[in-house]
Amino acid sequence: MKIILLRRSHIFFLLLFSLFLAACVPVTPEPQTTFDVTLSDSAIMPRKLWVQAGTTIDLNIKNDDRSAHSLALLEAFIDPPFNEDKQSLVIFDQVVEADEEVNIQFTAPAAAGEYQIISTQPGDMEAGLQAKLIVIRP
Secondary structure, eight states, X not given: OXXXXXXXXXXXXXXXXXXXXXXXSOOOOOOOSEEEEEEOSSOEESSEEEEETTOEEEEEEEEOSXXXXXXXXXXSOOOSOOOGGGGGGEEEXXXXXXXXXXXXXXXXXXSOEEEEEEXXXXXXXXXXXXXXEXXXXX
16 A cells, blocks of 8 residues: 555656646747737837748737837847937837827848837837847748
């Protein structure tokens, strides 16, 4: 009887350890081609957009705030504030007026990696209007 209980306890601990290890493995979300993006006074949501390199991406952008914001994709990460000397890093920049919804399409960068998404309006980047476009290989 003791041998059976000992074996059951070993099985229990092995299962528990397996579940722990499974929880530690990072999960990469599936890349998408369409996103609903919300701009507010302090955030771009979702914070991360996973896409496949070179694919056409549709963004449905809604500005929930009472002031205009923009959604800009940069080819490199920058520190705030955004100013004119960083304009050369902009891949695209779409202004979205207060309470407005717009749809834009763009082609995801061909190079895999992380790209910065910001609002280029004065003070927005410092307020937290930042996100990431994560490009993965096909």
